[in-house]
Each structure stands twice: as structure tokens, then as C-alpha cells.
Amino acid sequence: MKIIPFATLLLLLAINLPAEAQHTISGTVSDAETGESLPSTNILIEGTYQGTITNADGTYSLSIPDSLLPATIIVRYIGYQSTKKTIKRESASQQKFLLKPAITDMEEIVVTDEDPGVRIMREVIKRKKQWRKKLATYKAEAYTRQKLANDTSIVSITESVSEVFWDKEKGHREVLKSKRQTKNIKAGDNFAGVSYLPNFYDDNIEISGFEIVGVTHPKALDYYNFKLVDQTSLDGETVFKIEVSPKRKLQPLFKGTVYVLNIEYALVEVNLTPNEVVSFPPPVKSFDLDYQQQFNNYGKAFWLPVDVRIGGKIKISMVGLDFPMIKFNQLARITNYQVNTTLPDSLYEKKDLFSVDSTTVESDSLIHKEVNTVPLSVEEEEAYATLDSTATLEEAFKPSGFLSRFMDDDEGSGSGALSFLGEMPGNISPDARYNRVDELFAGLKYRLDATDWLEFNADGGYSTGNKKWSYGGGLTLNWLSKDNISSSFGGSYHAETVNRNHSRIYSPFYASIPNLMGNKGYFDYFRSEGFRLFSSVKLPEESLSINAGFNSNKQRSLLTTTAYDITGRSNNYRINSPIDEGRMRSIDLTAGYNLDNNYNFGATSQDFIMFKVEHSSSKLGSDYNFTRYETKLGWSFPTFYQRRFMPNTLDININAGTYSGNIPIQKLGAVDVALANTSPFGVLRATSGRPFEGNQYVSLNIEHNFRTVPFEALGLRPLVEHNIGLIAFGGVARTWPDWNTPQNALSGFQPRGTGGTYWEAGASINGILGIFRVDFATRLDKPAFLVNIGVARIF
Structure with missing residues (x-):
């Protein structure tokens, strides 16, 4: 089991690249009364679609294009009074923001048979339908950070900067512009991309293969209970805190809270987790996720994602193998939107969501470019400094249990099951069966892919019952056309015991155990000696094949040679039927x-x-x-x-x-x-x-x-x-x-x-x-x- 592909499926994010000279400010955002840092604070450049968020420590970094200076910076956090500050070319690069808690004036709630939360969400869905009709495309810059950890420490970090594109009809595309990762991760294994992450304003949200009805889906009121539980404020406007719970217990849905801005009736933040229906079969023991996302209209008509924050834990365990807890964290920040702009047709010529701009991407290029990232935490900085190429993910998630000794495949041999043959080319494997005609058959199979176009196989063995050797072999020639049509032809010879009853389901080896246990005999058998010439054509993408062959075989009946089974009974088998020779x-x-x-x-x-x-x-x-x-x-x-x-x-x-x-x-x-x-x-x-x-x-x-x-x-x-x-x-x-x-x-x-x-x-x-x-x-x-x-x- 490889951890890297598994983790890659779970961790997907991306963002941002500067286009001109910039003035960068950085600092912290804190509670003015307690000094407590405020994580994920929304920091915006007034009058633009640009901004950033603070990290888990309340630290931020924001690059302001020179063309926008002087610029007014707005800092917003639900439950606090927003603050503004003008940044000029001569302004200090360190800027600290202190936010005062907002005094919330509770709106009167009219008590009816319907919870106010339902009424509010009905209006959110109505308003969304109106402004979404006018949103055709957008382009934005994105920054992504993915973090893997086990029970004791951070295991890896990957970051990326990208351009993201969205078309109402054609969907998402993303172009990677820059990236870096800890030294134990190869650049080619950095697949961070924000296009794979959910937008909780969508009708349907795809989470790990589940398609979940979103909280603003046109039929969301049929799937969810919405309950108003509190009120707070943002920019002097009331924000409703609404509890979300599934109405249908057998459907994959979300639970948690959403925050709705009064007057606009727009989502400004969601904190949601999938319900227990979102689970996986063994060996996944547990799978826990939580999602947080903020939205902003930047003073315009459209409510667009500001970020996506995902945290999760996965536990994998099976008989004989127990893996350490896999902890993952994803952060994506999206900024500098261009709305209803023309997107390049070339983006949609291929089906791939993700592509790489080879003219800008380089190893650790985030270090050398002034890009608008979210600062690393102290713990993440330490991981970059200490993780080297020897700190592999396989070692970090090494399992325990009596089967763990078999997880190390470094000792593999080219001879398959018969490793004692050392460096012999090709693959050799045992072949065995037991039935009332062969009695015990023991032999070997050999396969060699000599070149990309030539395959060779051979087999042989001896039956203790009918005292006959079985043997055979063949050659196959393969080639691939320019249109990806694969063709092959070849020939083979065999002299062996053959099942008279043709079965796609049961193999002769599968039937051996029942035969040994005294089964009267499922198959009948005969002897076949001869050759086959064959040719085939295959269209790989469509998985369509046509095979043709010529067969010439001498076929003879075989006698029942044994009545032995390990239960001690005798004469238990039925007679092997003769064939038309x-x-x-x-x-x-x-x-x-x-x-x-x-x-x-x-x-x-x-x-x-x-x-x-x-x-x-x-x-x-x-x-x-x-x-x-x-x-x-x-x-x-x-x-x-x-x-x-x-x-x-x-x-x-x-x-x-x-x-x-x-x-x-x-x-x-x-x-x-x-x-x-x-x-x-x-x-x-x-x-x-x-x-x-x-x-x-x-x-x-x-x-x-x-x-x-x-x-x-x-x-x-x-x-x-x-x-x-x-x-x-x-x-x-x-x-x-x-x-x-x-x-x-x-x-x-x-x-x-x-x-x-x-x-x-x-x-x-x-x-x-x-x-x-x-x-x-x-x-x-x-x-x-x-x-x-x-x-x-x-x-």
C-alpha cells in the first residue's frame, strides 16, 4: 500500500501570481481587548476583488500592486467591527490590526410555525438564483497549502500558486504557475490545485466521491433542517447564525452552521462536516472531515469564495495491519477575480482540469518570487527546515501488526513467486491443481516481455495420476499504430489436460480444494494437443477488441485415476465422462x-x-x-x-x-x-x-x-x-x-x-x-x- 497516491487523492488546493511591481505589507490581526489572534480574518483591498486571509496564528501577508497605491485596506471578521487603513508607498511594511468586538443589536424575530432559519435560507436560495444567472465566467489567482501529519509531527507540506478559471457551462480549469514542497516530496508529486475543492455556494458539492446536496441547492429545504440559533454582526449589519442538520438520514448531507448576512441574504461563512453516511468500507476505519469557507462580494454583485479550509483524519486498519492516523490540512486562498471575462478556448480543448505552465514553474519557485501567500506557522517553518529526503511518507506511516513485515517490497525479484531464482529475467510462478484425472499436477509458468513488441510464455508440469507431462509455449508480437490502435498476432502450442466444461468463473485451481475435500467432481476433463494461431485488434480508449484464431488440436478422453480425498473416503468421485475423440x-x-x-x-x-x-x-x-x-x-x-x-x-x-x-x-x-x-x-x-x-x-x-x-x-x-x-x-x-x-x-x-x-x-x-x-x-x-x-x- 503506497501512502503518496492515497494522500494525493485527499489533498487538493492552489493560488496566485503577481503581474507588476508591488508593495507588500505583513503583520497580525488581533482582538483589541484580549490580544488574542484572529485566524482566517478577511483582508481586502477596497474597490477590488483582491485580498488575503490570516493564518492560524493571525498572521498575514498582502502584496498591493503599485498601480493601486494609495490603497484602502479593509479588515473584516464576523462578530467584530471592521477597520480600515490607507497604505501609501512610504507606509511601513509591518502593519498590525486590532479589531474591537461588535455590539450586536438583536433583531426582533416573529414567532411562527416555521423556524426563522428556514425563512432566511429560502431567501438566500432565491437571491442566489438571481445573481448566479448573471455570472457566466471568472478568472482568479489562487494559493494553496497542503499539510500531512501523523500522530506526532508534520510529515510533508506542498504549496502552489495558480490561475483558476470557471465557466458556467464548461466548468473549472487551472494552470499551475509556481510551487514548492518540503524536501521529502518530489516536485512531480506536488499536485495542489484549488479547482478540486468545493464551492459551498454550488448546488451540488462533491466530497470524496459523494455528490452532496448543497445548503443553497434549489431543493435544500427538502433535505435540510435550518434553525436560527444566534445573531452577530459584520460591518454594522446583522449576521444570522443558522444550524444545519440533515432531514434525510440515508442521504449524504452536511451538518454544522452557516452565517447569513442580513439585507443581502448572502452566505458569508460556512462551517460544515459531512454526516455519517459519508463513510468508506474497510480498510478505512474512520474518515472525519470538516470544511470552512468564506465568501465576499467585494462590494459588487457576486458572492465569490475567499478561501477553503479543510481538516481531516483518516484511520486505516485491517487484520494484521494498523497504520498511524493520517492527519491532513488544506488551505486555499483565492483573490484578484476577473468576473464575466473571456476565457481562452485552449483551456477547454483537453479534458484535464489541471495543467502546468512550464515557462514559470520551477522547483521552490515560491521562495524566489514575491507571491501573495498565506504565511507559514512556526510549526510549518520548522517542518521546512527539518524534513529532508530521508523522511519518507512510507516511513512516517509505517504500519504495525503481524503482516507489517510483508509491506517492505524492496527485496522484490524479477522471478515473481520463485525469488530464489535471483536475477533470472522474466517471471516464473508455480502452477498446481488436484482432480480425479490428473491427481496431483505440479508445474511452472514462465513469462518474458523480451521487448515492447515481443512476449514469450511457456509452461510445463507433470500429472501423478495419468502419468503424463503437460507442456506448451507461445510468442506474441505487438505493435501500436499512430491512432493508438494496438494489434497483435502470434502462435502457441500445448499438450495438456483441458476442462470439458467451459467456465469463466471457476478455474481448475479453484476446484482443487473441493476435490481434495471429497467433492464428486465439478468438471470433466480431456487431453488436448495442438496449436493455435491468433490475431487481435484493440481500441484501448474504448476497450473494444476483435480477436480471431485458427485451432488444430487432437482431442482424447481421459480416465479417472484416483478416488483419494483427505477426508479418508474412497470411491467418492464420479467417473470422468469420455468425449467424442x-x-x-x-x-x-x-x-x-x-x-x-x-x-x-x-x-x-x-x-x-x-x-x-x-x-x-x-x-x-x-x-x-x-x-x-x-x-x-x-x-x-x-x-x-x-x-x-x-x-x-x-x-x-x-x-x-x-x-x-x-x-x-x-x-x-x-x-x-x-x-x-x-x-x-x-x-x-x-x-x-x-x-x-x-x-x-x-x-x-x-x-x-x-x-x-x-x-x-x-x-x-x-x-x-x-x-x-x-x-x-x-x-x-x-x-x-x-x-x-x-x-x-x-x-x-x-x-x-x-x-x-x-x-x-x-x-x-x-x-x-x-x-x-x-x-x-x-x-x-x-x-x-x-x-x-x-x-x-x-x-
Whole structure:
């Protein structure tokens, strides 16, 4: 697990670059009576969209363009009397501001059935709609600081200065102008940018993958309770303090307070945190965030963000691994707005929100340029002085626990699982399985990417049951066109035991444990020796592929060689069925979307489509004459609570096939069922044993993942906190075996069919111990009930 990418996803900010000679003033802002510093004080240059804020110590730095001198500086803080001071060219660079607490005259509140806070926020939403219509674009300067810390100290600091752009129709863009970071962070890993941060005046606020209804959304009154709790003042005007709480407990929403300026009915400040719905599954143990933001209209018509301040803590923990608390802090200050200005078309030619101005960016350039930043605190200054390249984030967030010894990957070897092979090029991995035909098979797989365009693979092993060696290998040539279309062709040879039942879900290795435990045998097997020539074309961006191949294989039946299982039972396995032996020569064509998706037992959603045609005939020198058509489809659709990071989803899996000609036994289609009381998504869960087979077949599996929502609605917080969810599922299938084919009559083989249309339904408890699900399935077309264990649905 790498901490840098993880932290980068959480920390995003940016701001500011001077365009001419400037006069810089700095100092502190304090309470005139107590001397207490006032953090995040709003400091403005009167008559402009320019300004800054104080840091956590009440310290500020403000650069004033010479063209604006003399300039009037306004210092504002809610609950205090604003103050003004004129700055001239000859004025001292150190300027201290003392603010007096404001004496608030409470407005009369008319008591009605509706809380005054609701009335006030209704007016805020109305006024926002009016002025937002007139706001088409803006350009501004931004400064950002991100800080990571663990339980004991600051771990890293990154800063950036940027230009930000916003278009009502096209959205945000940002150009990085300057940056610096502590010495343990590479310049290329400094991704601070304010475009990623929320504007709490927006209708919808995106927080860590959740789309949350904003407090000024047109329908905010349907989602939030607003309660007037206090009044204060700003510039002699009343400011209403309104408490915000979610009205809907299953939606991701905010809670906290907002401050509304009377007369204008505008937000001047928000202090909000996401509710408990904004959470993440293991290994994230806890995820706490708080947001603060100020707004100003600079004496004009539009209320624009002055800053964004974010604080948070993340705790990551799992069995055997416990990471230190990850603390993060983000500060962004935005200034020098240009409103309803023309933005360069080039900004929106690419989809990237973030770009870099290579003519201005340089390492530590913030140090060498007089940019309008927010001063560092004493603790942050010390971090810059002491953190060097040896203070890595990996070391700062080094986990504890019995699995922590495996987190150090510096000892890795190019030989994969067989590290004792040292510096041997390529990757070697073991290959093993156990079944009633091979008995124990043990071997090795080898893969070598010799060049960018040449791949080589080989494998080999021995079966103790049938006393046969399996071996094979192949070459693949790859190239990439100017249009990013990748193509490949190659060939391979094999001599090995092959599954007669084609399954996308169960591998031979997966079936080994049930075989050792006395399962009667899920798969049947045969021996195949021959070669394949293939070619493929892929459009990477669209994940569309077309593959074609020619196959020539000699196929023979294999006998059952063992009845051993570790439970001590004998003669427990069923006989391995013979096949229709002969020379199989065929051509095939496969097309689809996301064909490279590897099945993950339903742990995450997978969107893919596959269509395949295989044709074999005597004209190709084959002993078989048939054409086989097959399709597979898997798709996930978000359903309810789509504003969540992980909404409820409906997953659909379709598997179907048909044929023409005389289909051999080894080419029958299969519908997977539960294997030894394990039931990944895509199989029929209310029956087990061996798969349903047929010349023609169709199956549909669906499941709806309600996640933790039902338990949240019932108030069962312990289940929610352990990420225990509910899944409902169903399935329907039918196969059409031809019981009277000559092959079947000679072999005496009877494929297992559905015997009509098969129906099932059930429910799952998901997320047990974070990795399991328990399925309760019943068959609807005849009495049957089965309880299975599967891999937990994570995403």
C-alpha cells in the first residue's frame, strides 16, 4: 500500500501570481481587548476583488500592486467591527490590526410555525438564483497549502500558486504557475490545485466521491433542517447564525452552521462536516472531515469564495495491519477575480482540469518570487527546515501488526513467486491443481516481455495420476499504430489436460480444494494437443477488441485415476465422462467490450460484453462439423442513493449459446452452479454438484446490492459500522440437451440439464469479517434450499 497516491487523492488546493511591481505589507490581526489572534480574518483591498486571509496564528501577508497605491485596506471578521487603513508607498511594511468586538443589536424575530432559519435560507436560495444567472465566467489567482501529519509531527507540506478559471457551462480549469514542497516530496508529486475543492455556494458539492446536496441547492429545504440559533454582526449589519442538520438520514448531507448576512441574504461563512453516511468500507476505519469557507462580494454583485479550509483524519486498519492516523490540512486562498471575462478556448480543448505552465514553474519557485501567500506557522517553518529526503511518507506511516513485515517490497525479484531464482529475467510462478484425472499436477509458468513488441510464455508440469507431462509455449508480437490502435498476432502450442466444461468463473485451481475435500467432481476433463494461431485488434480508449484464431488440436478422453480425498473416503468421485475423440480444427472470431477483464468472484462490478463464433468443418481437415455461437454479458447499473460514493447497484449477468451442425460432447455449453457451497456472482446458488449443460443454453443472474442502507434505516449502527450489507438476488436458466445424439448413445454420457426452466431467489448478508458473504438461496420451480459462502461484494 503506497501512502503518496492515497494522500494525493485527499489533498487538493492552489493560488496566485503577481503581474507588476508591488508593495507588500505583513503583520497580525488581533482582538483589541484580549490580544488574542484572529485566524482566517478577511483582508481586502477596497474597490477590488483582491485580498488575503490570516493564518492560524493571525498572521498575514498582502502584496498591493503599485498601480493601486494609495490603497484602502479593509479588515473584516464576523462578530467584530471592521477597520480600515490607507497604505501609501512610504507606509511601513509591518502593519498590525486590532479589531474591537461588535455590539450586536438583536433583531426582533416573529414567532411562527416555521423556524426563522428556514425563512432566511429560502431567501438566500432565491437571491442566489438571481445573481448566479448573471455570472457566466471568472478568472482568479489562487494559493494553496497542503499539510500531512501523523500522530506526532508534520510529515510533508506542498504549496502552489495558480490561475483558476470557471465557466458556467464548461466548468473549472487551472494552470499551475509556481510551487514548492518540503524536501521529502518530489516536485512531480506536488499536485495542489484549488479547482478540486468545493464551492459551498454550488448546488451540488462533491466530497470524496459523494455528490452532496448543497445548503443553497434549489431543493435544500427538502433535505435540510435550518434553525436560527444566534445573531452577530459584520460591518454594522446583522449576521444570522443558522444550524444545519440533515432531514434525510440515508442521504449524504452536511451538518454544522452557516452565517447569513442580513439585507443581502448572502452566505458569508460556512462551517460544515459531512454526516455519517459519508463513510468508506474497510480498510478505512474512520474518515472525519470538516470544511470552512468564506465568501465576499467585494462590494459588487457576486458572492465569490475567499478561501477553503479543510481538516481531516483518516484511520486505516485491517487484520494484521494498523497504520498511524493520517492527519491532513488544506488551505486555499483565492483573490484578484476577473468576473464575466473571456476565457481562452485552449483551456477547454483537453479534458484535464489541471495543467502546468512550464515557462514559470520551477522547483521552490515560491521562495524566489514575491507571491501573495498565506504565511507559514512556526510549526510549518520548522517542518521546512527539518524534513529532508530521508523522511519518507512510507516511513512516517509505517504500519504495525503481524503482516507489517510483508509491506517492505524492496527485496522484490524479477522471478515473481520463485525469488530464489535471483536475477533470472522474466517471471516464473508455480502452477498446481488436484482432480480425479490428473491427481496431483505440479508445474511452472514462465513469462518474458523480451521487448515492447515481443512476449514469450511457456509452461510445463507433470500429472501423478495419468502419468503424463503437460507442456506448451507461445510468442506474441505487438505493435501500436499512430491512432493508438494496438494489434497483435502470434502462435502457441500445448499438450495438456483441458476442462470439458467451459467456465469463466471457476478455474481448475479453484476446484482443487473441493476435490481434495471429497467433492464428486465439478468438471470433466480431456487431453488436448495442438496449436493455435491468433490475431487481435484493440481500441484501448474504448476497450473494444476483435480477436480471431485458427485451432488444430487432437482431442482424447481421459480416465479417472484416483478416488483419494483427505477426508479418508474412497470411491467418492464420479467417473470422468469420455468425449467424442478426433482431430478438432476450427476458426473462431471473438468481439466485445472489456474482454481483458479477469473475473474477481463478484467482489467488484464488471462491465463487459462478449460475442464469439466458432466454426469447425471437414473442409478445414476437422473430424467435426458444427458452428457454435456464444455470448456473455455483465453490467452494473446504479439505482438508489446515487449521491453516495457507492450507490445501490443492480448487477446483471447473461450467458447464452446455440449451435448448428453436430456439436461434440466437449463443446456443450455450460451454466455454472454452486461449487462445494461456494457461490460467486454469476452462478446459480440454489443448486450444486456439476454444471447444467446443453447444446443450447441461457442463464440470467441478477442481484441488487442494498449495501448498508437497510440497516441504517433500522438504526442498527453496529452492523453499519462493520460495513454489513444486504443483497437480494435471483436467477433463471434453461438448457436444451439433445439426449439422443450418436455421441451420447455410444458413450452412455448423460449431461445434466435444467429439466425445464430453472428459477431461484435469495438474499445475502454481505461484508462478514470484511471478506465474506453468506447466501441463502431457494429454488422456485421445485423444492430446494442452499446456504453458500462467497467473496464479499466490496464495490
